[in-house]
Amino acid sequence: DLETFDDEFVQKLVYDALVWSSLHGLVVGDKTYQKSGNVPGVGLMHAPIALLPTAFPEICWKQACDVTPIFNELIDRVSLDGKFLQDSLSRTKKADVFTSRLLDIHSKMLERNKKEDIRLGLHRFDYMLDEETNSLLQIEMNTISCSFPGLSRLVSQLHQSLLRSYGDQIGIDSERVPRNTSTIQFADAIAKAWLEYNNPRAVVMVIVQPEERNMYDQHLLSSILREKHNIVAIRKTLAEVETEGSVQEDGTLIVGGQAVAVVYFRSGYTPNDHPTESEWNARLLIEESSAVKCPSIAYHLTGSKKIQQELAKPGVLERFLDNKEDIAKMRKCFAGLWSLDDPEIVKQAIEKPGLFVMKPQREGGGNNIYGDDVRENLLRLQKEGEDGNAAYILMQRIFPKVSNMFLVREGVYHKNQVISELGVYGAYLRNKDNVIVNEQSGYLMRTKIASSDEGGVAAGFGVLDSIYLN
Template sequence: MGAVHSSSLALSTDPRFVPVTSTLPPCVSKVSKSKSNSSLFGRTRREDKILGPPVSIFTSTVAQNSIFSESLPLKCARFEMGTKNDEVAGKPTLGFVEIDQDLVDKMVYDALVWSSLHGLVVGDRNVKISGKVPGVGLVHAPFALLPISFPESHFREACELAPIFNELVDRVSLDGKFLQYSLSRTKKVDAFTSRLLDIHSKMMESNKKYEIRLGLHRSDYMLDEQTKSLLQIELNTISSSFPGLSCLVSELHRSLLNHYGETLGLDPRRIPANAAVSRYAEALAKAWIEFNNPKAAVLVVVQMEERNMYDQHWLCSVLRERHNVRSIRKTLAEIDAEAKLQPDGTLLVGGVPVAVIYFRAGYTPNDYPSESEWRARLLMEESAAIKCPSISYHLAGTKKIQQELAKPNVLERFLDNKEDIAKVRKCFAGLWSLEDPDIIGKAIESPELFVMKPQREGGGNNIYDGNVRETLLRLQREGTEEDAAYILMQRIFPTISPTTLIRDGICYKDHAVSELGVYGAYLRNKENLIVNEQCGYLMRTKTSSSNEGGVAAGFAVLDSLYLT
């Protein structure tokens, strides 16, 4: 394709790793050196949560930062060293094995152009200023070349769950005592959750009413290969990311299949429509209308540096262009410095009243380096603005609450419809507190079947395999309350598929696992339910590549679905 020449570069004799540098001659010569310690966004974000530590055959030094909310070292998928890759899994048409290299090169080139023209971009982690100043240091967001095949029935299942989870979060949020009680042991050992609970307590004491409630959630799932069941990884009730870029990746894949689908035997219509960004914007706009102040704006709470800013800007752009609602971006520290509460509870930022506070920061302890940020969080919670999320919504999304809800007869306290309860229960993986001696025994015996998850958000701290056993034994020995900082979760073994992934303009062929996120929007006022819907989806695909040194350089990319 034009000035881009082809040249093949053999990096490894390991058949699992097939680097493809043909479209991009000068960029990176070795995967091992290709920023192996960095991730998509180089920060610990909710959406960029941890991979397991280096315990698999793809020994990893990189597991810290990834766009994956969750995953397992690739070992988990029972991918064996000797297995012939191409037979492992996945629809062959979407894999890389049988697609002609020239065709791949053309598609990669077209995809890179498409991304540049259509705003599928992030800040380049190699350009320092790219997380602060828009318009500079741009690079295409990492993406999979083709959508990942996914059973239509499971996709529907996930979509149908969205409004149920929306409702569940709302009901749980109203039961302050349940939240406080469930998190009481966690509070003792986790300072971050403790501070959130303090704010929550204050709100309960002041008897604060949350009459207009807005939730923009994302529930993340993996498909367990063995049981063929859709299992929930986590429910994000704060800062659900990628509503903007996920739509674009679906469009990118549709565009590629429009042009190459016939050759590939793939039908672009099998990529489901993805309206995440417009639905999220619509929900924000409807909340803004409920607030009923034409001069008010949406306050977007952001991190100091945000290389994923264009995802956020897409949402704000739709909000403004389509709904004529303007937004203001501020960090927690800026809000502490600039925001004021009027006697009637109106939050003013730079003199502008705030209708809705939309958090794209504040979910990790890192976002609160000083008391200033906590003051800002409290001030916002005390204000009359609609919080997305409120402190209760935020707490309802914690892992501990996820685990509590999985206990027998707990869902029944919050949901009325038996079918809904059954659907939710079906997607729960095994979830246990460390107060259960039976399960502790099982996990020590077969640690490979469990993941230990710390309550603390923004992670990199999930514990796998031998470390599960070690940690559990240590906690038993020490007998402190540190056990309350963890939950145990059934380990999910997702399908591994051969995938073509593009990052920094470089094309990699590797095996990868995928995680599906389904967006949900919920809005109600005192009298009525206004919005309760599934909004779209996010597919993320994560690879792990070994090199000569045996050190893995795993990274995650944005993807979409091909329904099968």
Template sequence: MVHAPIALLPTSFPESHWKQACELAPIFNELIDRVSLDGKFLQDSLARTKKVDAFTSRLLDIHSKILEMNKKEEIRLGLHRSDYMLDEKTKLLLQIEFNTISSSFAGLGCLVTDLHRTLLNDYGEDLGLDSKRIPGNTATGQFAEALAKAWTEYNNPRAVAMIVVQTEERNMYDQHWLCTLGITYNVRTIRKTLAEIDSEGQLLPDGTFLVGGQAVAVVYFRAGYAPTDYPSES
């Protein structure tokens, strides 16, 4: 077992930049959602990348086949994480990346926030830090609420929420917050690797996706974002 790296104490960060990131979040979420619906834009924008990257090329080929099917998805869910750093020279908030798949650390991030607040409650006066200045972190609850909302929209009380994991999952403890789905929302979750989905999955004529005989209402991908996740055609 390898402990996830953390900072023992919180890092000082301008409140104005924190608020800016929070204000930008729904804007970026809507932008990504709109881009995901524009198949031609995606294909055209990544056309040059497709020529030099085999993985992207394969994904775009699959995307083209889906576009040809002309199947409209009325229910969509994005679990995103936008990463920022403070530029040393300009002191501006700069976006590093926007994660649209395998958005992780909601679970561990909330625990670190609690750790920092607890430490500052006990030692903040000695350190010159105020625990009340630590922003709240509700990522775990919001992720669970979003998945539960998507599950509800699917309108099948017997359906499950599926989390797609890697064969040798190293970050499983960050995923334990998913138990909130069962405890708070009465949504059953299953964990499957891509190989297990290949062997157990079945797509019905009406579009229902079964895994192990269970209808899947919503999928949370924690795998499938890298070529190493696809060692074979299956």
């Protein structure tokens, strides 16, 4: 109970948290770093954090960990079904230019019968805990550019460290914060993919945005690749890949004179990352090559909202997986998901917009529609005719528990009413029939002010957090 904390005590905790963050690299680029020409070590700031971890029921935590390998496998299976992806997204294609461009590349690869033998997925599955039913409900599956596999591990360590010093006063044992090895597990999975590719001179290429504030999160992975695995990671924007890149006759991707074994996308998930044709050319070039893509276009498309909604329909999971128990476990955490072609649901959502979220086919936060805007947009779409429907899905609105927490940003703390979203990382690697990695790979709690509808940390809405089990 935060009421019992006096100001002086909280100040002390905040001070220690800020020192710890600075010493351990729990940092992001600040507003000025671009002026330095993106020089590392210049213009940085501690990451936005929750001062203390958030309580989470152990049962739900285990449930989320337990289903992760099943979801990893599901994504792999769905990605292999080119027809399912194309058919399910055929109407989204008309309503959403970005999805349409991805689908174009995907159909080109299908026409050429292009095979991806080595398949690397670094996913994050996001959940909220519905307060009324106390059930774990999945918000989304992220298959591209999952943020914070680097920083999330540090947040868990920060909270463990604060609880080791002050746990008695706070009343939480540091042991109750689960171990979080997200950084090492993701880096190890990339290293294993690199090994499978089997070219000792090849590098890992991280695809980055030209103006990236979350670069230290990415560097944390690259530094493990270098120090533990002796693998070089280079950083390129999509525009640079188009000018410096080519594909050799044997399929090898060459960028700036170096062969690339693994392409790890930390850009390319939003239309903003493709301002010109250059970026699309780069995306096509990468897809045509033999490099391991994390993600491939098929994995990327499998993570789209429309596919999530299709998978939630009765009988669809059964097309991809055999094990009935696994299917039941997945279904248990599906929230209500509907297409806008369902007139009964649209009617309900117009009557009670507060019970629904309208989600466009977009990643990266800040795009969802809530409250009265749901009604307005549905009425607008009804007037405009059916084509626009395909750009959105409807999801049951989840009402998580609201609690009090100190959020620390730019060195200052505020006590806020907050809600939280748990992300569980999953890593998957397969070479032909050989599944090399399929595991739960750490976690990320994100906490945001209860009254704000958006939650993206990268987009500036939330803070990084961890959990303690109760």
